[in-house]
Structure formats: structure tokens, C-alpha cells
Amino acid sequence: MKQRNLRTKLLSSKNISLIGFWNVGTLYESGRAAQLAREMEKFRLDIMGLSEVR
Numbered sequence: 774m775k776q777r778n779l780r781t782k783l784l785s786s787k788n789i790s791l792i793g794f795w796n797v798g799t800l801y802e803s804g805r806a807a808q809l810a811r812e813m814e815k816f817r818l819d820i821m822g823l824s825e826v827r
Contacts, residue, residue, distance in 0.1 A: 790819040790820060791816065791817060791818045791819050791820070792818065792819065792820045792821075792822065793812075793813070793816055793818040793820070793821050793822070794821070794822040794823075794824065795809065795812065795821065795822070795823055795824070796823075796824045796825055797809065797823055797824070797825060798825050799825075800823075809821070809823075
């Protein structure tokens with residue numbers, strides 16, 4: 774019984790993580806990294822996925 778309660782606790786999460794994805798093309802352009810940081814703060818994202826980073 775004790776093991777079953779532990780398993781239930783592990784499978785039920787009370788924490789919510791916000792995930793975002795952004796197709797940035799390149800971060801080498803001036804101000805792009807700062808813009809990315811502002812977007813993460815604006816949407817309160819915990820995880821940011823990037824695509825097409827060169």
C-alpha cells in the first residue's frame with residue numbers, strides 16, 4: 774500500500790511548466806538574444822525551444 778501511494782504522488786504533478794518554441798533563424802543579429810530573453814519573461818516560460826539557430 775505504501776508503494777502505491779508513492780507511485781501516485783510521482784505521477785500526479787502540481788507544478789506546471791510553460792514551454793515555448795521560437796524559430797529565430799539566427800541569434801547573431803544585434804539584439805536578438807535580448808529579444809529572446811524579453812519574450813521568455815513576457816510569457817513567463819520555464820523552457821524555450823529554439824529552431825534554425827545558426
